[in-house]
Amino acid sequence: MTDFPGTRLPIIQAPMAGVSTPALAAAVSNAGGLGSLGIGASTVAQARQAIRETRALTDLPFNVNVFCHEAARRDVEREAAWTKHLAPLFAEFGVDAPAALDEIYKTFLTDEEAFRLLLDERPAIVSFHFGLPAPGKIAALREAGIKMLATATNLAEARAIEVAGIDGIVAQGIEAGGHRGMFDPEAVDERLSTSVLVRLLATRINLPVIAAGGIMDGAGIRAALDLGAVAAQLGTAFVLCPESAANAAYREKLKSERASVTRLTPVLSGRPARGIVNRFIAYCEEPDSPPIAAYPVAYDITKQLNAAAEKSGNHEFAAHWAGQGAPLARELPAAQLVETLVRELEA
Ligand code: FMN
Numbered sequence: 001m002t003d004f005p006g007t008r009l010p011i012i013q014a015p016m017a018g019v020s021t022p023a024l025a026a027a028v029s030n031a032g033g034l035g036s037l038g039i040g041a042s043t044v045a046q047a048r049q050a051i052r053e054t055r056a057l058t059d060l061p062f063n064v065n066v067f068c069h070e071a072a073r074r075d076v077e078r079e080a081a082w083t084k085h086l087a088p089l090f091a092e093f094g095v096d097a098p099a100a101l102d103e104i105y106k107t108f109l110t111d112e113e114a115f116r117l118l119l120d121e122r123p124a125i126v127s128f129h130f131g132l133p134a135p136g137k138i139a140a141l142r143e144a145g146i147k148m149l150a151t152a153t154n155l156a157e158a159r160a161i162e163v164a165g166i167d168g169i170v171a172q173g174i175e176a177g178g179h180r181g182m183f184d185p186e187a188v189d190e191r192l193s194t195s196v197l198v199r200l201l202a203t204r205i206n207l208p209v210i211a212a213g214g215i216m217d218g219a220g221i222r223a224a225l226d227l228g229a230v231a232a233q234l235g236t237a238f239v240l241c242p243e244s245a246a247n248a249a250y251r252e253k254l255k256s257e258r259a260s261v262t263r264l265t266p267v268l269s270g271r272p273a274r275g276i277v278n279r280f281i282a283y284c285e286e287p288d289s290p291p292i293a294a295y296p297v298a299y300d301i302t303k304q305l306n307a308a309a310e311k312s313g314n315h316e317f318a319a320h321w322a323g324q325g326a327p328l329a330r331e332l333p334a335a336q337l338v339e340t341l342v343r344e345l346e347a
Pocket of ligand 1: 014015016017019038039040065128129151172175176177178179212213214215233234235236237239321322323324325
């Protein structure tokens with residue numbers, strides 16, 4: 001069991017919707033780690049293309065990640081109040097705030113087309129974020145020969161993952177960049193660090209544990225392995241790779257002093273996620289802000305505002321996800337980064 005994920009190296013490149021690419025995933029898998037695609041924000045056609053492109057670049061296993069959030073509970077009044085709150089920011093760029101918002105991503109819980117895509121394409125590994133699909137879907141994926149991973153942020157979520165018959169757990173600590181994989185965003189968050197969570201799950205759960213959150217170099221990977229993890233999943237560390245889809249503004253911010261100030265906040269998307277603090281976060285966290293629209297409806301308006309701002313060359317409204325270890329990010333081609341991580345791990 002502990003040979004999961006079955007790769008030569010105990011290194012997983014985190015799935016990163018909007019940032020991971022076939023070139024990045026394939027480079028990491030070819031270097032001996034496990035590359036990942038994040039298709040949670042993609043259409044099925046885009047996801048199919050990304051899986052096929054990755055296959056064309058590597059014969060080795062890679063991971064495909066989907067979002068298993070509860071569908072948004074729509075609240076028209078709340079959405080209108082949130083839109084009104086953001087209207088002055090749209091006005092700065094000469095644009096009207098949208099009249100209505102959309103639930104921009106489908107959840108894998110009900111997306112039958114995405115489910116069929118995975119059964120058709122049969123990636124070696126599929127991972128779940130924000131929860132778990134129904135038992136029937138898990139059984140069908142297993143029947144198709146697919147190994148599965150799911151994110152846990154506490155012991156209760158890890159127990160649910162174990163009971164569901166998943167093959168491994170991504171233990172995501174509070175340091176992690178991007179969205180926190182907690183199943184219920186309304187629940188009280190225990191905010192466990194990666195080291196505490198990994199140790200807890202390694203001693204209490206009978207599944208391979210993969211450490212995620214704030215791991216940026218070989219020393220960090222070694223510490224995770226010492227705590228009982230079988231591998232480490234790194235996200236922020238791979239954002240500066242030339243193979244990632246991060247744009248120039250994101251890269252610049254990650255390389256600047258500002259990388260040291262990240263915040264876990266729900267304001268960008270409607271669910272807690274950690275990113276580099278910017279004007280949007282500061283504005284939305286003012287005490288007089290109304291309640292945020294639900295995930296991923298809130299993300300719709302943020303993306304529209306960011307699009308208007310970026311047209312004017314303003315990058316203060318973007319979701320520049322990054323973990324607490326962001327100042328340690330290095331700008332290297334993915335294969336070279338993996339090689340460096342291994343050298344440091346073995347030092
Ligand atoms: N995790 C997912 O399971 N699915 C995603 O689509 C996803 N997108 C992310 C996008 C970015 C830019 C980042 C930085 C993280 C994302 N994550 C996602 C979280 C990672 O899986 C992982 O938990 C996190 O990157 C670990 O922390 P680190 O960034 O400090 O390495």
